[in-house]
Amino acid sequence: MTTAAPLQPTPAHQPEYPSTFLSNDTNTQNQGVQIPRGPVTASLSYYAPPADGSKPFNFVEPPPEGQPQRNYGESLRDVQIRDVRGRETDFTLDNNAFATISAVHSQEHDFTDDARIREVYYPEVEKLILDTVPGANRVVIFDHTIRRSSPGATRTPVTRVHIDQTAKSAAARVVQHVPEDASTLLKGRYRIINIWRPLNGPVVAHPLAVADSATVRDEDLIPVEHRYPDRTGETAAVQYNPHQQWYYWSGMTNDERLLLKCFDSDETVGKWGRVPHTAFVDPRTPKGAVGRESIEVRALVFG
Incomplete structure (x- = not known):
């Protein structure tokens, strides 16, 4: 796959970074904290294959006795x-398989009750997708993780470069969550989009990094069995490649949203249809900074 040329910063792309960034949502723990901003070099955990050459797997829940949580290693770069x-x-x-949205208000602030999250926050996310994602005409939210x-x-921040879904598991999600219409929906465009936001922003510790999908080669991606107690899905681990271009959104607040596209069936943008991402340790993080809390909502997006 041909990779895009790295984006070169221009004077217009060199903003003055404020030391603090106040959110419209005052339910935060980090207001007024000094926030690391600007480019940074950090260590990311990439995929290293199983020593025995076997197919890589990862157990979502505690593994069966005698089995490791995952059978593959990491390569720090x-x-x-x-x-x-x-x-x-x-x-x-x-173009890049990620996008940002600002000034998004929510009626949910506590995020401690799953039933209320589904009742209040899910409809907000659905409306946000329909209003902002070009072509979207139907949204099916299938899970969330705090x-x-x-x-x-x-669940803690994942400090391992990965993609939530593969083409195989994305199609399986359509069948699983919309069985009555799956045969028709699979003939049209369908995407899986992860809507990510902090709960105690602005984010100071463990920000989320994303790779521009246009700079990621297909051969960088390794399918991994994602083993649940009742089924086996598939995610993608990511091998290091120096051509990958990485980004983060410094000091994300509670009213900002990061959209991550995990899969896109449209072949005209398919090679930009999956975004590697990972939490990372910013070496500039102030000592004693409050740990990041976040929620990610995953949705099938049709049209």
Whole structure:
């Protein structure tokens, strides 16, 4: 696959980074904290194949006795991660497989009750997608994950470069979640989009990095069995490639949304239809910074 030329910053792409960035949502823990901004070099965890050459797998829940949580390793690489703050409009889902949206208000603030999240937050996300994603005419939200950095948290930030879905698992999601219309929907355009936001922004620790999908080769992506107790899905691990271009959105607030496209069936933009992403440790993080909390909502988007 041909990769896009790296984006070169221009004077217009060199904003003055404020030390703080106040959110319209005052339910935060980091207001007034000094926020690392601008480009940074950080270590990212890439895929290293299983030593025995077997097919890579990962258990979502605790693995069966005698089996590892995952059978593949990691390769740590230092990469430059550029800041999109001040140049948000340079990136789109079709061209880069990620996009940003600002000034999004929500009626949900606590994010402690899954039933309320589905009742209040899901419809907000559905409307956001229909209003902002070109071509979208039907949205089916199929799950969400809350991540917290606190000790004992059920899910924590994932510091491993990955993609949530592959072409195989995306089609399986359509069949699983919309079985009555699957045969028709699979003939049209369908996407999986992850809507990511912090819960205690502005984000200071463990920001989320994304790779411009146009700079990621197909051969960089390794299918991994994602083993649930009742079924096996498929995600993609990512091998290091120096041509990959990485970005993050410094100091994300609770009223900002990062859209990550995990799959796109439209072959005209298919090679830009999947975005590797990972949490990372910013070496500039202030000592004692509050750990990041976030929610990601995954949706099938048709049209």
